[in-house]
Amino acid sequence: QNNYYNLSKEIFKYMSLSKCNALLPITFFSHSSSAPASWLLKKLPTSSQNEEHPTQPAEAKNHQAKGSVSDVMDKAKKLIDAGKQTGKVKGGSKLDALFKHPLYNLPRPELQDDDWLLRVRTNEDPQEKKSYEKVTWTSDVETHPPWLRFHLGISRWELYNRTDHNLVQLTEYLATQRILGAVQKTGGTQLKLLLSFPNHGQALLKPMKQSRDAETDVNLFYFSDFERHNAEISAFHLDRLLGFNRIPPVIGRLINATSEIKDITTDHKLSKTFFKSPAGNVCFYGHCEYYCSTEHPVCGKPDGVEASLAAMLPDLTLAPRRSWRSPWRRSYSRTKLAQWEKDPEYCNSVKQTAPYNQGTRLVDLIDMTILDFLMSNMDRHHYETFEKFGNDTFLLHLDNGRGFGRHSQDEPSILAPLKQCCRIRHSTLLRLRLLSVPDFRLSDMMRDCLTQDPLTAVAPLLSEPHLAALDRRLATILKVVQTCQEKHKDVLYEDLGGYDADKL
Ligand SMILES: Nc1ncnc2c1ncn2[C@@H]1O[C@H](COP(=O)(O)OP(=O)(O)OP(=O)(O)O)[C@@H](O)[C@H]1O
Numbered sequence: 001q002n003n004y005y006n007l008s009k010e011i012f013k014y015m016s017l018s019k020c021n022a023l024l025p026i027t028f029f030s031h032s033s034s035a036p037a038s039w040l041l042k043k044l045p046t047s048s049q050n051e052e053h054p055t056q057p058a059e060a061k062n063h064q065a066k067g068s069v070s071d072v073m074d075k076a077k078k079l080i081d082a083g084k085q086t087g088k089v090k091g092g093s094k095l096d097a098l099f100k101h102p103l104y105n106l107p108r109p110e111l112q113d114d115d116w117l118l119r120v121r122t123n124e125d126p127q128e129k130k131s132y133e134k135v136t137w138t139s140d141v142e143t144h145p146p147w148l149r150f151h152l153g154i155s156r157w158e159l160y161n162r163t164d165h166n167l168v169q170l171t172e173y174l175a176t177q178r179i180l181g182a183v184q185k186t187g188g189t190q191l192k193l194l195l196s197f198p199n200h201g202q203a204l205l206k207p208m209k210q211s212r213d214a215e216t217d218v219n220l221f222y223f224s225d226f227e228r229h230n231a232e233i234s235a236f237h238l239d240r241l242l243g244f245n246r247i248p249p250v251i252g253r254l255i256n257a258t259s260e261i262k263d264i265t266t267d268h269k270l271s272k273t274f275f276k277s278p279a280g281n282v283c284f285y286g287h288c289e290y291y292c293s294t295e296h297p298v299c300g301k302p303d304g305v306e307a308s309l310a311a312m313l314p315d316l317t318l319a320p321r322r323s324w325r326s327p328w329r330r331s332y333s334r335t336k337l338a339q340w341e342k343d344p345e346y347c348n349s350v351k352q353t354a355p356y357n358q359g360t361r362l363v364d365l366i367d368m369t370i371l372d373f374l375m376s377n378m379d380r381h382h383y384e385t386f387e388k389f390g391n392d393t394f395l396l397h398l399d400n401g402r403g404f405g406r407h408s409q410d411e412p413s414i415l416a417p418l419k420q421c422c423r424i425r426h427s428t429l430l431r432l433r434l435l436s437v438p439d440f441r442l443s444d445m446m447r448d449c450l451t452q453d454p455l456t457a458v459a460p461l462l463s464e465p466h467l468a469a470l471d472r473r474l475a476t477i478l479k480v481v482q483t484c485q486e487k488h489k490d491v492l493y494e495d496l497g498g499y500d501a502d503k504l
C-alpha cells in the first residue's frame with residue numbers, strides 16, 4: 001500500500017543481492033520535516049514500453065490482445081488521434097488560444113527552495129558514493145517515471161504546471177500502463193480501488209455505477225448520491241480550465257474486470273464479491289459503507305468496466321496533508337440546518353477566524369465554491385492542504401465524484417460563501433468573464449478538453465445538457481458578483497499585482 005515504503009524495501013533487498021550498478025540513488029527532502037526521508041529508486045527506463053515486472057506471469061501481458069476492452073481501446077485511440085488532427089484546425093486552437101491568454105499566464109514570484117513539496121538530491125554522502133558507479137549518480141529527470149515527475153512538480157501554489165509536458169506523459173501512463181495490482185482503498189464511504197503499475201506508479205480508481213445520463217434522484221440526499229467516474233474526470237478538466245490546477249490528473253479507462261482486477265488482486269475480501277450477473281456480465285461490489293452490496297454491483301459489458309483513474313499524490317509519510325473542515329459544510333443530517341444556512345452574517349465571523357482572516361485562504365475557498373457550483377457538487381465537507389506549506393498554499397480539490405449529478409437544476413446554496421462574503425480573486429473573476437465570451441465559452445472549452453479523454457470513445461463524458469448547465473451556472477456566478485459589487489466596495493481580492501487589468 002505504501003508505495004515509497006515498499007519501494008525502498010524492494011530496493012534494499014535488491015541492493016543486498018547485486019552490486020547496485022543499475023540503481024539511481026535519490027534523496028527526497030521534505031523541508032518541513034527535520035529528518036528528511038531518504039529513499040532509493042531503481043533506475044527507470046524512459047520508455048514506458050519495456051517496463052517489466054519480475055513477478056508478473058507472461059500471459060498477463062497479452063490480455064489486451066482480445067476481448068471487447070481492447071476493441072474499445074482501439075477505437076478510443078483512433079478517435080483521439082482523429083481528435084488531435086481536427087483539434088489543430090478547429091476546436092484545439094480555441095483551447096490553445098485560451099491557455100495562451102495572459103490571464104492563464106500571470107507572472108508569479110519565482111519559486112524558492114521551500115516552495116517545492118519534494119526535492120531530489122544526489123551525492124549526499126561522499127562515503128556512500130564510492131560504492132556506486134559514477135554514471136549511475138544522476139538526478140536527470142529523463143530517468144524518472146511520469147508519476148514521480150508529477151510529485152516533484154508539486155509546488156506551494158499549484159499541483160502541477162499546466163505547460164509541463166509531463167502531464168501528457170502522466171495521462172498516457174495512467175491510460176496505458178499494465179495494471180499489476182488492484183486492491184480496495186479504505187477511507188471514504190464508497191467503493192474505490194488502488195491500482196499499481198510497473199515503475200511503482202499508483203492510481204485511485206472509481207468505477208462507473210450508473211449510466212452517464214442518469215440524473216440524481218431528487219429524493220436522495222447529497223450524501224447518499226452515487227459517486228460518478230465521469231464527474232471525477234470532468235472535474236479535473238474544469239479545474240484546469242478555471243486556471244486553478246488543484247486537482248490531481250484524472251483520466252478515464254476501460255478496465256477489464258476479470259483480467260485487470262479479479263485475476264490479479266491480492267485482496268481476498270474484494271475477490272470474494274465477484275459474480276456473474278443473469279445477463280452473463282462480470283460484476284463485483286467490494287466492501288464499503290454505501291452501495292457495496294449485491295443490489296448495487298459494478299458490472300462489466302461483459303467484463304469492460306468504465307472507470308476514472310486519478311494520479312495518486314505523494315505518500316502521506318513523505319508529504320503529510322492536513323484536512324480542514326469547510327466552514328460551509330452541510331449538516332449531513334436529514335433534519336438539521338447548518339449555522340451558515342440560518343445566519344446571513346455568517347461570513348463576518350468566518351472572516352475573523354484563522355486561517356480565513358489572513359492570506360488567500362478565504363478567496364481560495366471561494367474559488368473552490370465556484371468550481372463546486374459549476375459542477376453542482378454539494379459534498380465538499382472537507383478540503384486538504386500540504387502540511388509543509390502551512391497556511392500559505394493552495395487547497396487540494398480532492399473527491400469530486402458527486403459533481404455533475406443533475407443538469408436540469410442548479411443548487412444556489414453551494415454559492416453561499418460567495419454570496420455571504422462578497423469576495424473573489426480578481427484573476428478568477430476575469431477568467432470567468434473570459435469563459436463567458438462566445439469565443440471561449442466554457443461549455444465549448446469543456447467539450448474540447450473532454451474529447452482528449454480515452455473514454456470519449458465509449459460516449460461523451462458529459463452530455464450536452466450538462467455542458468449547457470455550465471454556461472448557465474457561470475452566468476449566475478457573474479450575476480452574484482455584480483450584485484456584490486453594487487453593494488460593497490472590497491469585493492475584489494487584488495492578485496494581479498502591477499498588471500493592468502484593462503489590458504487583459
Ligand atoms: N489522488 C489522490 N491521491 C492520494 N490520496 C487521495 C487522492 N484522492 C483522494 N485521496 C484520499 O482518499 C480519501 C478518500 O477519497 P475520496 O474522498 O475520493 O473517497 P470518497 O469515498 O468519495 O469519500 P467520502 O465518502 O468521504 O466522500 C480522501 O479523503 C483523500 O485523502
Ligand SMILES: [Mn+2]
Pocket residue numbers: 188227379399400401402
Ligand atoms: Mn466522495
